[in-house]
Amino acid sequence: MSTTKPCGQLADGVSKLASITSLVAATAVSQAFGRFTYSVLYIEIRDDFDLSNTLAGSIGSLNLVGYLLGSLLVAYTIGNLGLVRTARHGLLGVIIGLLLLTWAPNMAVVTFALFLTGLAAAGVWVTAPALATKILGVEKQGLAVGWVTAGVGLGFFFACVFDAALQTWRSVYQIEALLGITTFALLYLSIKTSEATSSQSGISPAALRQIPGWLNLCLTYGLFAIAASLTLTFSAALLEDDAGFKEQSASLVFALIGLGLALGGPTVGWLADRIGRKATQLASLASLIASxxxxxxxxxxxxxAGTLLFGIAFTGVVVNITTKVSSHLDGEAFGAAYAVLTIVFAAGLAVGPQLGGIIADSSGSFRPALLLSAACGFCALCLTFKDLDLADRNR
Known part of the structure; x- marks a missing residue:
């Protein structure tokens, strides 16, 4: 039998704004810097080490395999560690990976560091929505999830700006590592944790099954993950290699994805709280396909325009799926169930870069990878329509 404990509390003298800011920054460091910056620097790292697209895509997949294993690890340890400690440990692991990338003399170090950042990033992402909801209140759960998702967008935007402004990809990771250290201090000081323990641990499909349409939700999230990983990994490469954009121009255009994520997070969360998740989910998936x-x-x-729309659409899907889980579960129950859903998401993410790299090498273009992304988004949209139809029949 599981016990309930506070998942996180404001430190003495700390405002809600400061605590939410620390979570936004933590998701920026863990997700944007630790996972998605490689997509921004894909061409530079590939060319620096003279890699094929298949091999470079495989390295990106290892980062996502790390994220998958990290989600499993979180599912088994979150009951003992709690949400706050899990987030702290995850953020610390990402920082170590970023520091390794600032040095990285060979591809072996890059590969290990990216695997580590993926592994550790799960600790932040699984816990941040529940912590934000705890701080802002259940009645604002859509807005809470939107804000932490906005952190990913802000981090992604600045990663692209750093790439355009700095000379080498290692310099980009140096700036990100410094920001990561600052963020860890902010998170540690702004949110405190309880010493109480919980017996709830391990993967919890039973908790996930409490959510109506849970299986459809998993399939939709998996397909969305494949679409998202293909687009995030190969959009910049498409703009440079296929469309003839200069490197700095491609990075700045790619930055619009981050801007869309940042703007879409709180906006979509606010809309989900008011007009409902169903309408915003359908609109988000349709926008994903179009983008x-x-x-x-x-x-x-x-x-x-497509990159900006993709950022907003990405946020819409993530916010609505996360809010659906948090509306049925909270605390460590949310963390354990969301870890299971994140495993599905991570598995889909791991497939994309490898598959896209093979397609690019065989076709000589990155466009087929983006078209496959649109096809996955269409399948996810069909599943969502089916889920809504079943819900109407059961009324």
Missing amino acids: CVLITTGLPFVAP
């Missing part, structure tokens, strides 16, 4: 097609064109103004 992939727009990016594939490689046209000036059209492709940048």
Whole structure:
């Protein structure tokens, strides 16, 4: 039998704004810097070590395999560690990985560091939505999830700006490592944890089954993950290699994904609280499909509009799925169940880079990878319509 304990509390004299800011920064460091910066620097790292797209894509997949294993680890340890300690340990692991990347004399170090950042990032992402909801209140859970998701967008945006402004990819990781250390101090000082323990640990499919349409939710999240990983990994490469964008221009256009994530997070969360998750989920998936097609064109103004739309659509899907889980479960129960869902998401993410790299090498273009992303988004949209139809029949 599990016991309930406070998942996180404001430190003495700390405002809600400061605590939410620390969570936003933590998701920026763990997800954007630790996981998605490699997508921004893909061409530079590939060319620096003279890699094929298949091998470079495989390295990206290892980062996501690490995220998958990290989700499993979180599921088994969150009951003992609690949400706050899990987030702290995860953020610390990401920082160590970023520090390794600032040095990285060979591809073996890069590969290990990216695996480590993926492994540790799960500790932050699984816990941040529940902590944010605890701070802002259940009635604002959509907004809470939106804010932590916005952190990913802000981090992604700045990663692209750093890439455009700095000379080498290692310099980008140096700045990100310094920001990570600052964020860890902020998180440690702003949110305190209880010493109480919980017996709830391990993977909890039983908790996940409490959510109506849980299986459909898992399938939708998995397909969305494949689509997202393909787009995030290969959009910048498509703009540079296929569309002829200069490196700095491609990075700045790619930064619009981060801007879309940052703007879409609180906006979509606010809309989900008011007009419902169903409407925003359908709109988000439809926008995802459209964005992939727009990016594939490689046209000036059209492709940048597609990257911005993708960022907003990505946020919409993540916010609505996360909010659906948090509306049925809270505390460590949310963390354990969401870890299971994150495992599905991570598995989908791990498939994308490897598959896209093979497609790019065989076709000589990154466009087919983006079209496959759109196809996965369409399948997820069909599953969502089916889920809504079943819900209407059961009324």
